[in-house]
Amino acid sequence: MPLLWLFLLVLAIAAGAFVLARTRVLTLSGQDRRSLHSLPIYYGSNAAMKSAVPALLMLVLWLLAQPFYVNKTVSDMIPDSAIVESSSRNLVLAEVRRAADGLDLAVSTGGMTEDEARNMQADISDVTTRLSDAGAILTSEITRPVLRAAQQFRVLNSTGYNIMSVMVLLIAAAGALWGIRETKPDFRARNVVEQGIRALLIAAASIAILTTLGIVLSLVFNTIEFFRLYPASEFFFGTNWAPSFSGRGGASDLGILPLLWGTFYISIVALIVAVPIGLFAAIYLSEYAGPKVRAFAKPMLEVLAGIPTIVYGLFALLTVGPLLVRVFGDDGLGWMQAGTAVMTAGLVMGIMLIPFVSSLSDDIINAVPQSMRDGSYGLGATQSETIRQVVLPAALPGIVGAILLAASRAIGETMIVVLGAGAAARLSLNPFDAMTTVTAKIVSQLTGDSDFASPEALVAFALGMTLFVITLGLNVFALYIVRKYREQYE
Amino acid sequence: MYDIPHHTQETAVTDVKIKAKDVQVYYGDNHAIKDVSVEIDNNTVTAFIGPSGCGKSTFLRCLNRMNDTIDICRVEGDILIDGDDIYDKRVDPVQLRAKVGMVFQKPNPFPKSIYDNIAYGPRIHGMARNKAELDDIVERALRRGAIWDEVKDRLQAPGTGLSGGQQQRLCIARAVATEPEVLLMDEPCSALDPIATAQVEELIDELRQNYAVVIVTHSMQQAARVSQKTAFFHLGNLVEYDDTSKIFTNPEDSRTESYITGRIG
Numbered sequence: 022m023p024l025l026w027l028f029l030l031v032l033a034i035a036a037g038a039f040v041l042a043r044t045r046v047l048t049l050s051g052q053d054r055r056s057l058h059s060l061p062i063y064y065g066s067n068a069a070m071k072s073a074v075p076a077l078l079m080l081v082l083w084l085l086a087q088p089f090y091v092n093k094t095v096s097d098m099i100p101d102s103a104i105v106e107s108s109s110r111n112l113v114l115a116e117v118r119r120a121a122d123g124l125d126l127a128v129s130t131g132g133m134t135e136d137e138a139r140n141m142q143a144d145i146s147d148v149t150t151r152l153s154d155a156g157a158i159l160t161s162e163i164t165r166p167v168l169r170a171a172q173q174f175r176v177l178n179s180t181g182y183n184i185m186s187v188m189v190l191l192i193a194a195a196g197a198l199w200g201i202r203e204t205k206p207d208f209r210a211r212n213v214v215e216q217g218i219r220a221l222l223i224a225a226a227s228i229a230i231l232t233t234l235g236i237v238l239s240l241v242f243n244t245i246e247f248f249r250l251y252p253a254s255e256f257f258f259g260t261n262w263a264p265s266f267s268g269r270g271g272a273s274d275l276g277i278l279p280l281l282w283g284t285f286y287i288s289i290v291a292l293i294v295a296v297p298i299g300l301f302a303a304i305y306l307s308e309y310a311g312p313k314v315r316a317f318a319k320p321m322l323e324v325l326a327g328i329p330t331i332v333y334g335l336f337a338l339l340t341v342g343p344l345l346v347r348v349f350g351d352d353g354l355g356w357m358q359a360g361t362a363v364m365t366a367g368l369v370m371g372i373m374l375i376p377f378v379s380s381l382s383d384d385i386i387n388a389v390p391q392s393m394r395d396g397s398y399g400l401g402a403t404q405s406e407t408i409r410q411v412v413l414p415a416a417l418p419g420i421v422g423a424i425l426l427a428a429s430r431a432i433g434e435t436m437i438v439v440l441g442a443g444a445a446a447r448l449s450l451n452p453f454d455a456m457t458t459v460t461a462k463i464v465s466q467l468t469g470d471s472d473f474a475s476p477e478a479l480v481a482f483a484l485g486m487t488l489f490v491i492t493l494g495l496n497v498f499a500l501y502i503v504r505k506y507r508e509q510y511e
Numbered sequence: 512m513y514d515i516p517h518h519t520q521e522t523a524v525t526d527v528k529i530k531a532k533d534v535q536v537y538y539g540d541n542h543a544i545k546d547v548s549v550e551i552d553n554n555t556v557t558a559f560i561g562p563s564g565c566g567k568s569t570f571l572r573c574l575n576r577m578n579d580t581i582d583i584c585r586v587e588g589d590i591l592i593d594g595d596d597i598y599d600k601r602v603d604p605v606q607l608r609a610k611v612g613m614v615f616q617k618p619n620p621f622p623k624s625i626y627d628n629i630a631y632g633p634r635i636h637g638m639a640r641n642k643a644e645l646d647d648i649v650e651r652a653l654r655r656g657a658i659w660d661e662v663k664d665r666l667q668a669p670g671t672g673l674s675g676g677q678q679q680r681l682c683i684a685r686a687v688a689t690e691p692e693v694l695l696m697d698e699p700c701s702a703l704d705p706i707a708t709a710q711v712e713e714l715i716d717e718l719r720q721n722y723a724v725v726i727v728t729h730s731m732q733q734a735a736r737v738s739q740k741t742a743f744f745h746l747g748n749l750v751e752y753d754d755t756s757k758i759f760t761n762p763e764d765s766r767t768e769s770y771i772t773g774r775i776g
Binding site for chain 2: 311397415
């Protein structure tokens with residue numbers, strides 16, 4: 022039975038349970054609806070919940086567990102002798118899966134009957150041609166053990182799915198019965214449903230947290246793998262970034278310092294651009310601008326936040342870079358060799374960050390109570406004195422938070438760097454030199470055609486982990502600052 | 512119930528500090544204050560009473576042009592302080608507000624230390640040449656605000672950490688620190704408990720020595736206790752303005768009588 026049908030059936034059983042439970046409680050209560058503990062809809066929901074939730078949980082668990090079991094059984098069927106030299110058990114298993122898929126395909130297109138597909142004694146060359154005719158993708162002629170395993174694979178899977186369907190439907194029906202039997206006027210259905218909703222909310226929150234944990238773990242294992250192949254001290258303190266790709270041979274220098282320096286340099290340039298402009302724009306919008314200007318200007322500013330970063334990258338590459346070269350290049354001051362430079366990427370990234378800083382700061386400045394401003398005006402302060410000495414100090418924790426958030430964005434930015442700052446990892450103080458960042462290098466290390474198990478590829482995970490730890494530290498620091506000021510002001 | 516204030520007799524000789532003539536205030540199309548004319552004496556506490564929404568706070572805010580900060584608000588008529596029209600184009604509202612201090616309904620200390628709260632006005636107006644002078648101004652203001660003894664050991668603590676009554680006295684001290692000539696108070700005790708209210712009322716009576724004090728209040732007992740003159744506002748009109756003792760014992764207008772006896776409100 023296809024999964025979708027099974028799913029719909031479970032839902033149908035749940036819907037039936039809903040209707041039955043609701044009708045039952047209405048009959049039991051007779052005319053006097055007030056004798057019910059909860060509204061009728063809660064009794065229905067309770068029955069529906071009890072039938073659908075355990076059944077669907079069972080479905081999910083079974084779908085997760087079955088491939089493990091089938092793989093294990095099939096893998097045991099393949100004798101070591103069947104594993105050809107230079108290939109691994111995993112590759113043979115993949116071959117088995119492909120053969121099984123091929124058999125499915127052949128059966129469904131009519132190239133083979135179900136009995137033929139299950140025939141253990143089938144002629145191998147005949148099976149191979151028929152599979153190819155049916156359009157299945159096979160790497161080589163199927164061997165006897167592989168065919169056997171593939172056939173077993175199909176049998177196991179189809180029995181598995183049949184058992185699962187029956188189980189799930191039984192559970193759904195049992196749950197429905199339970200829910201309907203429970204339905205009596207004094208049953209506290211509302212409380213049970215509320216509990217169910219709470220469980221749903223907890224599950225949503227846990228998924229978010231567990232995903233973060235999963236991301237970290239996937240980074241951690243690959244990072245450990247990398248440090249097994251490459252010394253940590255050279256990674257963290259190396260001042261040279263020169264990965265050699267497997268084709269060329271030779272050892273790689275994988276020092277993170279030039280990349281970190283590039284990241285920080287570009288981020289700092291970006292923040293120097295974004296923080297004053299964003300903050301001043303926010304002050305203008307929240308304190309000086311009239312409602313009409315504000316209604317027009319704020320959305321306009323926020324449009325900047327909606328531009329994809331690749332478009333900013335193009336802007337850096339095609340407009341800002343050449344412009345800077347004309348002023349600072351060989352024809353001008355002679356500080357700049359090419360359009361790709363820290364300055365180019367930093368400026369454009371700063372423009373990208375303006376709406377982050379301004380929009381958040383604007384909200385925070387607006388949240389400062391009007392009574393503070395009145396108090397200051399009442400003492401004969403001008404508007405700018407009020408803003409500088411009362412409003413901004415009161416809004417400072419939030420503004421610091423906004424700036425650090427922008428900094429996290431700057432550190433994590435990739436496309437603008439790839440197009441605007443170049444790809445040369447370099448330790449230099451000249452903002453008109455091309456440099457590159459951690460994120461840009463993660464991309465270039467993983468998109469090459471190098472072996473995934475080599476340090477040159479695995480270094481991407483170590484870089485990602487370092488970046489993660491840095492932004493995490495930045496966020497913790499932001500929280501600390503915000504909390505410290507809040508204590509002082511509240 | 513309404514005792515005749517014991518200090519009524521002191522008001523015999525006073526000069527007019529603020530003179531308002533035919534003042535009209537509009538909020539957009541809403542005519543909030545209609546034809547209000549009033550003369551407020553120096554060294555006197557003048558109370559504005561009346562039901563909510565009668566315009567007494569609005570009129571108070573006209574006296575230091577705080578209504579300028581509200582876009583839709585429009586003021587017509589003349590308001591003169593010491594004979595000068597404060598709505599004249601040459602008058603800088605910022606300078607005016609330094610001369611006419613204001614205390615608000617809710618205590619609103621700045622998120623700064625107690626010292627910086629008081630020093631805020633003097634710093635802005637350049638009233639102190641050095642730290643010692645500023646210290647002196649701060650101490651004097653805190654003493655006048657009757658809060659010096661409570662905070663002298665923790666001047667660097669945040670002003671927001673004080674209790675509600677202390678915060679309000681801090682705000683009064685802050686207003687006093689700029690040495691205004693008029694002190695406007697918009698329901699200064701409405702957020703305070705009876706003990707803090709008594710302290711603030713005592714303070715208001717002392718402040719009368721140096722300033723013209725105008726206080727908006729919802730409590731008629733408070734008006735009777737602290738003021739020498741009382742103005743009764745109703746629906747944007749100034750109904751009656753006279754000595755406090757007269758308003759509370761022998762009002763001329765029937766609306767005033769209804770209000771102070773609790774029949775309208």
